Amino acid sequence: MLRYKPGLATFAALPDDPEPQDWHDAAALAGPGQVLYLVGQDPELPPGWTGVSHSRGVQLVADRPVARYDEEVRVLGFQDALEILALVEETKPGPFLPRSLQYARYFGFRVHGELVAVAGLRMRPEGFAEVSTVCTLPEYRGRGLARRLVMHLCRLVAQQGATPFLHAKADQEAVLRLYGSLGFEHRADLVFRQIAAPRELSAYPLGGGEAS
Structure with missing residues (x-):
């Protein structure tokens, strides 16, 4: 999972078929309750994640x-x-x-x-x-x-x-x-989607990376 550094941009990207560890990594990179912006990706959200906005785009x-x-x-x-x-x-x-x-x-x-x-x-x-x-x-x-x-x-x-x-x-x-x-x-x-990470994160290692 990749995202821009906080304060730089909210854009993020997940694998095409995200696994549980991918969601763990995404939550760790986002931070509790923080929002990530997906462009062109529309995955089913696992428990704890919430949809903030969802719209069709071109x-x-x-x-x-x-x-x-x-x-x-x-x-x-x-x-x-x-x-x-x-x-x-x-x-x-x-x-x-x-x-x-x-x-x-x-x-x-x-x-x-x-x-x-x-x-x-x-x-x-x-x-x-x-x-x-x-x-x-x-x-x-x-x-x-x-x-x-x-x-x-x-x-x-x-x-x-x-x-x-x-x-x-x-x-x-x-x-x-x-x-x-x-x-x-x-x-x-395309689909434009904003998703919010769980507000309470379990202890797991950071497995994703940041795009500078």
């Missing part, structure tokens, strides 16, 4: 994205972490933790100094780059800020010779239309 890839540099987009850093957290908490685009800035790059728009829209480049498998955490404050939606951010990120990805991809919930019709208009096409159906 993976989209853009071989020929609509890409455009935007001079008003601002690069975000650790000094912006609390504002990004507040925006993510209000809009719920997906997981973001303060240390996510160690492995991902984030960009945004400010209006009168207030951070009102954010998007990031996160996972980077060979030849690809993931557009993630696309979100806009409700009162600033409808102004094309998310579209401009995604086009800007696609431009950065294209400059690296990579292909952008992203994930979205399958029932977000307006979001899927936006991505479709920017050149993203369906690649795969």
Whole structure:
């Protein structure tokens, strides 16, 4: 079982057919009652584990994205972490933790100094780059800020010779239309699942590993 270090990301992965020891390892890595985020895996939970959320999703890839540099987009850093957290908490685009800035790059728009829209480049498998955490404050939606951010990120990805991809919930019709208009096409159906470890852990050795 693998997971990112606490505070960095909640993403985790289990074997395709997890055995009891795999669940023991997962609980030890997560910590009592802590949540792990699974993408594309939907295992039956053993006793003690609880489901937190479960939704259908899609993976989209853009071989020929609509890409455009935007001079008003601002690069975000650790000094912006609390504002990004507040925006993510209000809009719920997906997981973001303060240390996510160690492995991902984030960009945004400010209006009168207030951070009102954010998007990031996160996972980077060979030849690809993931557009993630696309979100806009409700009162600033409808102004094309998310579209401009995604086009800007696609431009950065294209400059690296990579292909952008992203994930979205399958029932977000307006979001899927936006991505479709920017050149993203369906690649795969997925399940997004958050699961919580048992609150009381038995004494067993740590058998998993962390992804740094």
